[in-house]
Amino acid sequence: MVPESDRIEFDSGDVICEHDDPSDYVMYVLSGEIAMEHSPGLYIELDGKVTTFKRGALLGESSAILKRPYASTLVGFSKGAYARVRADRIRADIAKCAKLPKMIILNQAHKLDQAYSFIMKNYKNASRSQVKEVFEPNHSLGDFFEEGVAK
Numbered sequence: 001m002v003p004e005s006d007r008i009e010f011d012s013g014d015v016i017c018e019h020d021d022p023s024d025y026v027m028y029v030l031s032g033e034i035a036m037e038h039s040p041g042l043y044i045e046l047d048g049k050v051t052t053f054k055r056g057a058l059l060g061e062s063s064a065i066l067k068r069p070y071a072s073t074l075v076g077f078s079k080g081a082y083a084r085v086r087a088d089r090i091r092a093d094i095a096k097c098a099k100l101p102k103m104i105i106l107n108q109a110h111k112l113d114q115a116y117s118f119i120m121k122n123y124k125n126a127s128r129s130q131v132k133e134v135f136e137p138n139h140s141l142g143d144f145f146e147e148g149v150a151k
Contacts, residue, residue: 005083010034010076016059019073023063025084029053032080037073044119052077062116064090065109071116 033052035043043050064087
C-alpha cells in the first residue's frame with residue numbers, strides 16, 4: 001500500500017515532467033501512454049513508431065533515488081493517469097534499508113541512469129533490446145502501486 005501517493009490524470013500533449021527539472025516524484029503509469037522526448041517535440045521511436053511507456057511502467061525512479069534532475073521530458077501521448085510518490089519518501093525508505101540492500105538499490109539506480117543517458121544520447125544507435133528494456137521492463141509493480149494509490 002502506498003498511502004502517500006496521488007493519482008494524476010493527463011491528456012495527450014500534457015507535460016508530465018521536464019528534462020533537468022528536479023526529480024520530485026516517482027511515477028507509475030496506470031493507464032494511457034507517455035512518450036519520451038529526445039529533443040523538444042521529437043519522440044523516441046523504434047521501427048518508425050513512437051515508443052511509449054504504458055500501464056505498469058515506473059518512471060523517474062533512478063533520478064529520484066540519486067537526487068538527479070529528470071533525464072528527459074515525458075509527455076502524455078494519449079489520455080491516461082499515473083500514480084506519483086514523492087521522491088523524498090522513496091529516499092527515506094531506502095535510507096532505512098540494511099547496508100547490502102541499500103548498496104544494491106543504489107547500484108541498480110546508477111545502472112538505470114546510465115542506460116537512460118545512453119538511450120537519450122544514442123537512441124538511433126541503440127539495439128532494439130536496449131530500447132525495449134527501457135520502455136517495456138520485464139517486471140510488474142502493479143500490486144504495489146495500484147492497490148494503494150489514491151483513487
